[in-house]
Amino acid sequence: MSELSVKHLLGIKYLNEKDIQLIFETADHFKEVINRSIKKVPSLRDITIANIFFENSTRTKLSFELAEKRLSADVINFSAGQSSVKKGETLIDTVNNILSMKVDMVVMRHPNPGAGIFLSKHVNASIVNAGDGAHEHPTQALLDSYSIREKLGDVAGKNVVIVGDILHSRVALSNIFALKLQGANVKVCGPKTLLPKHVESLGVEVETDLRKALNWCDVANMLRIQNERLDISYFPTTREYTQQFGVNRTLLESLNKEIVIMHPGPINRGVEITSDVADSNQSIILNQVENGVAIRMAVIYLLASKIK
Amino acid sequence: MSQKVLLSEKEINIILHRLACQLLENHLDFSNTVLIGIQPRGTFVAERLTKILKEEYKVKHIDLGFLDITFYRDDFRRGDKTLEATATSINFLVEDKNVVLIDDVLYTGRSINAALTALQSFGRPKDVELLTLIDRRFSRHLPIQPNYRGRQVDAINNEKVKVMWKENDGKDVIYLINK
Numbered sequence: 001m002s003e004l005s006v007k008h009l010l011g012i013k014y015l016n017e018k019d020i021q022l023i024f025e026t027a028d029h030f031k032e033v034i035n036r037s038i039k040k041v042p043s044l045r046d047i048t049i050a051n052i053f054f055e056n057s058t059r060t061k062l063s064f065e066l067a068e069k070r071l072s073a074d075v076i077n078f079s080a081g082q083s084s085v086k087k088g089e090t091l092i093d094t095v096n097n098i099l100s101m102k103v104d105m106v107v108m109r110h111p112n113p114g115a116g117i118f119l120s121k122h123v124n125a126s127i128v129n130a131g132d133g134a135h136e137h138p139t140q141a142l143l144d145s146y147s148i149r150e151k152l153g154d155v156a157g158k159n160v161v162i163v164g165d166i167l168h169s170r171v172a173l174s175n176i177f178a179l180k181l182q183g184a185n186v187k188v189c190g191p192k193t194l195l196p197k198h199v200e201s202l203g204v205e206v207e208t209d210l211r212k213a214l215n216w217c218d219v220a221n222m223l224r225i226q227n228e229r230l231d232i233s234y235f236p237t238t239r240e241y242t243q244q245f246g247v248n249r250t251l252l253e254s255l256n257k258e259i260v261i262m263h264p265g266p267i268n269r270g271v272e273i274t275s276d277v278a279d280s281n282q283s284i285i286l287n288q289v290e291n292g293v294a295i296r297m298a299v300i301y302l303l304a305s306k307i308k
Numbered sequence: 309m310s311q312k313v314l315l316s317e318k319e320i321n322i323i324l325h326r327l328a329c330q331l332l333e334n335h336l337d338f339s340n341t342v343l344i345g346i347q348p349r350g351t352f353v354a355e356r357l358t359k360i361l362k363e364e365y366k367v368k369h370i371d372l373g374f375l376d377i378t379f380y381r382d383d384f385r386r387g388d389k390t391l392e393a394t395a396t397s398i399n400f401l402v403e404d405k406n407v408v409l410i411d412d413v414l415y416t417g418r419s420i421n422a423a424l425t426a427l428q429s430f431g432r433p434k435d436v437e438l439l440t441l442i443d444r445r446f447s448r449h450l451p452i453q454p455n456y457r458g459r460q461v462d463a464i465n466n467e468k469v470k471v472m473w474k475e476n477d478g479k480d481v482i483y484l485i486n487k
Contacts, residue, residue, distance in 0.1 A: 002390070002392065003389060003390035004390075026392075026393060028395075029376065029378075029379075029393040029394075029395065029396070032395070032396055033379070033396075033429075036429055036430070037429075037430075037431075038428070038429040038430075040429075041379035041380060041426075041429075042379070042380055042425065043378075043379045043380075043381075043384050044384075046385075071379075301379075302390060304384075304385065305384065305385055305390040305391065306390070307385060308385065
């Protein structure tokens with residue numbers, strides 16, 4: 001019998017390799033459950049979970065909510081747009097008010113890096129980070145690695161390139177931690193302006209030539225250009241970005257092997273990847289979404305079992 | 309800690325054959341019957357019975373499934389440890405079928421209760437029966453009794469019944485262990 005080494009899921013940085021394996025093995029069972037005609041299990045019938053989103057989200061929020069409901073937890077949803085946060089309430093006050101209603105677990109997305117860690121030190125509930133600014137997005141990295149494991153059998157020893165805006169991406173950071181922990185080789189690729197300084201210190205290599213990177217890799221994880229986070233111009237035009245760092249069918253067919261294409265969504269079709277690539281057999285983008293529910297069920301189940 | 313042999317390999321074999329015959333008597337060709345072994349240890353009993361029925365009693369086809377009940381248990385968050393799941397593999401619907409749930413030891417009845425809940429995810433069976441190799445009769449928490457039992461045991465609560473199988477533990481034997 002094993003259990004997670006942590007009480008909260010704040011980032012991949014705080015997990016060890018065994019935790020990741022346990023999450024994956026548990027997710028295997030939940031994947032079987034969500035493919036049944038009756039997709040629900042009663043495990044968390046006495047647990048209440050609050051989904052608190054201070055930042056927009058469609059996929060992650062739906063995926064978490066579905067995962068919670070499939071586990072029979074009671075769910076309340078909260079979006080900052082319609083709340084007292086606008087009236088000046090602090091984060092701790094907001095969350096403590098929600099917890100007074102006997103909530104056991106909080107799933108939170110917040111624009112500020114470290115918001116989850118801060119909260120975990122001040123409130124008495126299990127916290128799941130659903131994205132904190134440009135810091136971490138642990139469940140996305142877990143489902144990405146899980147999808148690689150499903151497609152290629154294992155993550156260890158695989159070559160993975162993360163392409164795009166590494167500087168502002170919490171998906172990139174969590175993915176780097178998760179992939180390195182499982183023994184994959186990681187390269188990051190993008191315009192120099194969007195690569196953080198000293199990124200090599202995380203144990204990754206930098207490549208600015210997309211074709212070289214693709215020829216090296218088994219998997220390419222194409223990140224979205226997050227226009228909402230680009231406060232200044234990091235590249236001259238979207239068109240120029242696409243020419244240098246966008247993946248299209250012609251480019252894929254000119255490579256010396258068939259690689260797996262991933263994308264955390266939402267896709268800017270025609271910017272980081274073209275439609276014929278996104279919808280091709282090489283793309284596992286929709287598998288990632290399906291696996292997202294199983295991974296989040298596993299994370300919530302394993303954390304909830306530590307709530308006494 | 310002391311342990312004594314409750315059933316030897318030979319006795320287990322005789323009992324398994326008797327249980328197979330009892331199943332055969334009630335279900336004949338197994339055309340509308342499915343056997344479901346409860347994970348993790350009821351699966352060994354279910355596999356053995358299926359093997360005997362097919363090889364020695366020439367039943368042509370038996371639907372055999374394995375059911376994991378972890379996510380349906382009533383003691384989630386009540387123990388010290390995380391409940392770890394095993395695989396479910398039921399590749400058929402149980403709708404309108406006669407289901408025989410199979411486990412090694414019937415103790416409090418809570419596992420069977422969880423199995424009955426879990427079974428609902430696979431359809432509405434015509435009826436459900438229970439087969440257990442060992443029935444600890446004085447320790448039930450719920451009104452659950454087996455339809456087929458291998459051996460009834462009057463074990464007290466600090467005693468443990470340990471069932472071992474060749475394919476998993478190296479030999480067929482059942483011990484009664486006094487903790």
